[in-house]
Amino acid sequence: MRLRNKPWAQKLVKEHPEAILNEPNIDEKINWEERFADFSKPLAIEIGSGKGQFITTLAKQHPEMNFIGVELQTTAAGMILRTKLEEGIDNLQLMCADAANIAYYLPENSVDVLYLNFSDPWPKTRHEKRRLTYKSFLDKYRKVLKPEGHLEFKTDNRGLFEYSLVSLNNYGMKFEHVSVDLHHDEDEIAARNVETEYEHKFAEKGNPIYCLHASFVEE
Template sequence: MRLRNKPWAVKLVNEHPESVIQDPNPEVKIDWESRFEDFSRPLEIEVGSGKGKFITTLAERYPEKNFIALELQTTAAGIILRTKLEKNLTNLQIMRADAADIDSFFAENSADKIYLNFSDPWPKSRHEKRRLTYKSFLAKYQYVLKDIGHLEFKTDNSGLFAYSLQSLNNYGMNFDFVSVDLHHEANEILDHNIETEYEHKFASKDNPIYALHATFKTKNL
């Protein structure tokens, strides 16, 4: 969902280049090491962070890790940045860019986990290649992630969930966890679940939340 433009958000983003990378050149790898206090920490990326409730909560809860919010909209990036500054989340960086270029922004084997939360379902068949669980995106995630890298996915869209299950299976991924009603299943995953803004909205209406965790097979197999 596209957010209404907020001038304050644009201004805030422009004032903090140390926290937000805007429109990076896909031909130049980003020096992430210089943007974190300790780049030896595990690195986790959320693709499509929206207003950032999920990624900022993660960064606050796990100060021993580094996090990157990848978000295309400037207003959304500004909202995330405001929270980052208010909570002094030094382990969080924001990048305003297109997820289609994710393999250009990160070195191979550089991240430990990628999150896909409530991505645009792109329901029309002709838009299949835009879905963030399409095989070309999976190949890019595998490049960025370390061997046996983890992918976590949540959605309220049953069609996208069914498609994603098939796409990941066809890609040869291993499923560690699958749920068709995350909020009504008693499990350890739910105990540690962090809600996004969309998730809270849909779950409060008693709509099922679909989730899966999967790992890539080692690249040298």
Template sequence: MRLKNKPWANDLVDQHPESALDRPDPSEKIDWAARFGNDHPIEIEIGSGKGQFITTLAKHHPETNFVAMEIQKTAAGIILKKKLDEGLDNLQILCADAANLVAYFGENSTSKIYLNFSDPWPKTRHEKRRLTYKSFLAEYQKVLTADGMIEFKTDNSGLYAYSVQSMNNYGMHFDFVSVDLHHEKEEIVEANVETEYEHKFASKGQPIYCLHAQFLPKN
């Protein structure tokens, strides 16, 4: 969902290039170790919205570096404000299109990719825009480590079914699947970090679909 333009958020991104990259040149590799000041494992959320999920993870896992990838500059600014307010040194914001993922992250550089409540693009002619379409999966496979994981959540049953089929056709292995995440075993529910959309949908009784998948080793 597109957010209403907030000039202060756009300005904040421009004022903090050390914490937020606004559509960087894809031809120039980003030195993430230099930006974070360490070489801790990197996890990416693609489509971070207002950032509730990624900032919560960053707060509770200082041993990991997180990148919030968000195409809307206003949303990037909202996440950046939370980062600055909470002093999250292990969070960077990347305002860019996920179609250029490999240009922004080196091969085998990322341990986990989160896809939370992505746009379902329900019309068949828009299939290539879905973040679980095969061309996106190919990008994820390049940047993930050999044991890297994709974690996917949605409230859209159609996108979930499509994603399961797309990942299966790509030859991926499923470590976890659920058609009602909030009614799984207690330990799974307690470990789950909610997004803004997830909290809204779950509070209305809508099921949350979830899967964790890995790429099989290349022959």
């Protein structure tokens, strides 16, 4: 998804450094204690938040947790920021940044849940390294996740789902839940599902939504 550049979004991002980190320097340690009212709360992070429907809804549902939305595109990040400011979502911080740098931005063993929602599929083999479930990304997620933490992944893209199952399995991850039709499941995971923008669009067309939950196994 490439959004058309919106000057208001760029401006909003510049005006609110207390709410959004804009391409932070990887050499500078981020003071998360200062950015959240209580950084000891459980922490969830979404990589590639798009316009933010998922992360803003979840943050409002769970005031007992902290949330970080990471989004590469400034326009999309600015849209999430606008919702956060308008709705006063204080337990949500944003980053306009590349997830490839995530292990520089977050302390080791600090994240309880890492969400990947409808990540770009990058179907060409030569672009495999850009897929957010490629092993170099898994290395980084493993660093920032707590040992008891886990990853939750949803997509409508069968090719990316199959690839991710193999990639996570080859990495030695443990699967806690796999679904090939989340929207027609009748379990607790389906019941508490929060839709993303892409999910809504694809589910309306009748596409099945694939989902997996997995954790890293301690050596």
